[in-house]
Amino acid sequence: MDSKQFDRAARKVRVVAKIRGFAASEANSEPAAPRTVDWISVNRKSSEDVTVSFRDQSSSSQYLVDYCYKEDEDNEMIYSREVKPLVSAAFEGRNSTVIAHGARGSGKTHVIQGSAERPGLAVLAVAELLSVTEKNGKSIAVSFYEVDHQERAVDLLNPEQPTILVFEDRGRIQFKGLTQVSVKSITEFQNLYSAACFSQKGAPKKGGYERVRRIHMGLILHIFSQKESSESLVSKMNFVDLAGYEDARKKSSDGSCLTENNNKINKSIYALLNVCHALSTNESHVPYRESKLTRMLQDSLRGTSKILLVSCLNPSFCQDTIYMVSLASRACHWIHRASLDSTKKSGTSSIQMVSSHKNQVSLDSTKKSGTSSIPMVSTHKNQVSLDSTHKNQVSQSVSGTAKKLHGSSKFLGKKTAVAVKSAVEGRKLFDEVSHSAAKAEKKENSVANFTQASEDSEPLWDKSLSEAGNHVELNSAMEKDDSFPEASQNVKLNLMVENDDSFLNAGRKVELNPQSDQDILVDSKARQTQALPVIVQEDPNLNKENDSSRKNEDGSPSISSQLRDLSNSLKMLYSLSTPTPLCIQIPENESISRDDKQASADAEPLCMQIPEKEAILLDNNKQVSANVAEPKTPTTEQNMRVNKWDVMSAKSPWETYSMRGSGMKNSLVQEYLRFLNTANK
Numbered sequence: 001m002d003s004k005q006f007d008r009a010a011r012k013v014r015v016v017a018k019i020r021g022f023a024a025s026e027a028n029s030e031p032a033a034p035r036t037v038d039w040i041s042v043n044r045k046s047s048e049d050v051t052v053s054f055r056d057q058s059s060s061s062q063y064l065v066d067y068c069y070k071e072d073e074d075n076e077m078i079y080s081r082e083v084k085p086l087v088s089a090a091f092e093g094r095n096s097t098v099i100a101h102g103a104r105g106s107g108k109t110h111v112i113q114g115s116a117e118r119p120g121l122a123v124l125a126v127a128e129l130l131s132v133t134e135k136n137g138k139s140i141a142v143s144f145y146e147v148d149h150q151e152r153a154v155d156l157l158n159p160e161q162p163t164i165l166v167f168e169d170r171g172r173i174q175f176k177g178l179t180q181v182s183v184k185s186i187t188e189f190q191n192l193y194s195a196a197c198f199s200q201k202g203a204p205k206k207g208g209y210e211r212v213r214r215i216h217m218g219l220i221l222h223i224f225s226q227k228e229s230s231e232s233l234v235s236k237m238n239f240v241d242l243a244g245y246e247d248a249r250k251k252s253s254d255g256s257c258l259t260e261n262n263n264k265i266n267k268s269i270y271a272l273l274n275v276c277h278a279l280s281t282n283e284s285h286v287p288y289r290e291s292k293l294t295r296m297l298q299d300s301l302r303g304t305s306k307i308l309l310v311s312c313l314n315p316s317f318c319q320d321t322i323y324m325v326s327l328a329s330r331a332c333h334w335i336h337r338a339s340l341d342s343t344k345k346s347g348t349s350s351i352q353m354v355s356s357h358k359n360q361v362s363l364d365s366t367k368k369s370g371t372s373s374i375p376m377v378s379t380h381k382n383q384v385s386l387d388s389t390h391k392n393q394v395s396q397s398v399s400g401t402a403k404k405l406h407g408s409s410k411f412l413g414k415k416t417a418v419a420v421k422s423a424v425e426g427r428k429l430f431d432e433v434s435h436s437a438a439k440a441e442k443k444e445n446s447v448a449n450f451t452q453a454s455e456d457s458e459p460l461w462d463k464s465l466s467e468a469g470n471h472v473e474l475n476s477a478m479e480k481d482d483s484f485p486e487a488s489q490n491v492k493l494n495l496m497v498e499n500d501d502s503f504l505n506a507g508r509k510v511e512l513n514p515q516s517d518q519d520i521l522v523d524s525k526a527r528q529t530q531a532l533p534v535i536v537q538e539d540p541n542l543n544k545e546n547d548s549s550r551k552n553e554d555g556s557p558s559i560s561s562q563l564r565d566l567s568n569s570l571k572m573l574y575s576l577s578t579p580t581p582l583c584i585q586i587p588e589n590e591s592i593s594r595d596d597k598q599a600s601a602d603a604e605p606l607c608m609q610i611p612e613k614e615a616i617l618l619d620n621n622k623q624v625s626a627n628v629a630e631p632k633t634p635t636t637e638q639n640m641r642v643n644k645w646d647v648m649s650a651k652s653p654w655e656t657y658s659m660r661g662s663g664m665k666n667s668l669v670q671e672y673l674r675f676l677n678t679a680n681k
């Protein structure tokens with residue numbers, strides 16, 4: 001396939017699987033009988049219909065990929081079929097990214113870097129680039145970096161430098177602190193590659209079986225065209241050797257739980273798959289800012305760039321392998337899958353893709369709406385829309401939240417179970433957000449806020465990089481950009497529920513934009529094609545508010561304080577909506593003798609804790625009935641009783657919420673959404 005053929009393949013993201021061969025140490029004792037992989041079945045019904053299934057699964061799920069390379073098909077074959085067209089396209093100004101992902105030890109490094117005897121895709125690409133650069137007046141330079149679980153990017157050709165800063169300048173991604181070294185021969189390149197691997201922090205590292213440290217390793221090939229004395233960037237090719245996916249619940253050999261680091265690194269894997277999914281489904285918003293890696297790759301993913309996702313499969317049973325290939329298949333294959341399904345099941349466009357991360361979950365049931373709903377990472381992302389059609393749902397969400405908060409005066413400090421009702425399982429979603437928030441209180445780490453990146457339809461032509469020479473020095477004013485200063489503009493929450501076996505719950509993504517009615521804008525196309533997309537702008541005052549109430553290390557208010565604020569607002573709303581006097585009757589000839597303080601202290605709980613159809617005993621179980629309309633300071637201590645008929649006639653939280661003015665509602669919605677948006681910290 002040449003670059004023109006590749007153009008015709010309109011799909012932006014191509015997913016191929018590669019079954020790793022057995023290493024010598026894993027091979028059978030009999031050298032004459034090389035071990036074969038017997039737990040993976042590859043069904044090649046046609047060149048465009050390749051499925052992978054796993055025999056050890058409890059059901060016969062099949063995962064659609066563009067192709068599957070077997071254990072005896074080597075890197076050269078993958079290169080000539082998959083990467084060579086990208087190299088040709090690079091000379092024409094097309095950026096591309098080759099990503100190897102999979103479970104630990106699935107052969108990712110072998111695919112990207114390879115060995116001396118069996119060079120990997122990156123080495124083969126450089127060899128080809130070098131073979132033609134002189135002829136066509138081009139040159140190449142390389143950069144190596146790693147991204148760790150703390151989202152730190154380090155320049156592997158100059159590891160002593162501070163972490164790489166990534167920022168956007170006039171719509172283009174720029175790096176500060178990432179070295180570019182021009183290469184003229186494959187030996188030079190190999191030496192640099194070895195040096196970069198050696199520089200990885202705390203080597204042994206990528207490719208080894210070191211248990212604790214998991215990092216992503218990236219290589220950028222910058223292709224320049226020589227014009228007289230200057231050179232300008234033509235395109236970039238990226239090779240990414242992702243950290244191996246590992247179930248966050250696994251324990252290390254010493255028994256310590258790897259959950260935290262695993263969660264973080266897994267999150268960045270999900271983030272990349274989310275981006276692939278958004279790109280392959282032409283979503284209006286691509287969540288580049290969900291992770292440092294996607295941010296760094298942004299230029300090479302967007303526009304007319306191409307992405308090759310190599311899903312590496314362990315030759316022996318590995319649950320994580322199944323999970324990863326299912327994610328990749330869903331991330332990038334939903335269109336193809338839909339057409340496949342429609343041919344198989346005439347008359348339905350539903351997408352049946354069964355996953356298995358221990359549980360088998362069919363998407364069919366959730367996606368039979370007849371709309372072009374999105375399977376995959378949409379499996380693990382429920383999108384909530386805030387366009388005008390859905391404002392009511394958000395209002396219901398707040399109402400649902402109010403009910404829950406109302407019913408639980410001790411909700412703070414517990415695993416928060418704030419419910420949300422919406423057409424997209426908002427209740428479940430918020431439960432999980434809250435659950436996550438409660439956890440986050442304990443082990444919160446500084447996570448950058450995320451901003452919607454501006455989308456360029458053209459590939460990057462980054463002159464500033466070429467002008468900067470080998471070492472890129474950029475505007476010092478942007479140095480702090482590493483923390484994503486535009487974060488307050490748009491916020492995206494991507495909550496991964498690692499402990500949930502259900503694949504459908506692998507993660508839920510919510511994009512929210514708490515704004516006033518008139519400011520709530522959702523791309524109309526997105527509205528038509530997605531179940532409930534949400535792109536919302538965050539209140540511009542949010543940062544100010546955050547600044548004024550900093551409590552966490554990263555400067556954001558703590559989750560508990562946000563919950564408390566939210567709770568207070570809802571309590572206030574309810575107490576305003578359900579005035580105390582409506583609930584209390586004071587019997588004739590009796591007066592109340594509670595002092596001012598006590599009365600005011602009780603006022604709020606009174607409103608917050610009145611169960612419908614039940615009398616509430618206040619003041620040490622002494623019953624007081626009242627028929628006065630105003631909750632004036634009681635003067636004598638008497639029994640107070642709430643008239644149950646009055647209570648019944650009082651408005652429900654939802655009704656009372658509905659009665660409130662739009663200003664109040666909006667402000668609550670904003671507050672609630674702000675909490676959601678920051679909950680994953």
Ligand SMILES: Nc1ncnc2c1ncn2[C@@H]1O[C@H](COP(=O)(O)OP(=O)(O)OP(=O)(O)O)[C@@H](O)[C@H]1O
Binds near residue numbers: 105
């Ligand atoms: N095609 C192959 N044939 C034989 N052995 C292989 C092949 N691919 C990988 N291996 C061996 O399998 C082991 C794991 O491979 P590799 O380091 O590439 O996996 P990885 O997915 O990058 O691991 P990690 O998740 O730890 O980064 C290595 O010992 C490697 O030599």
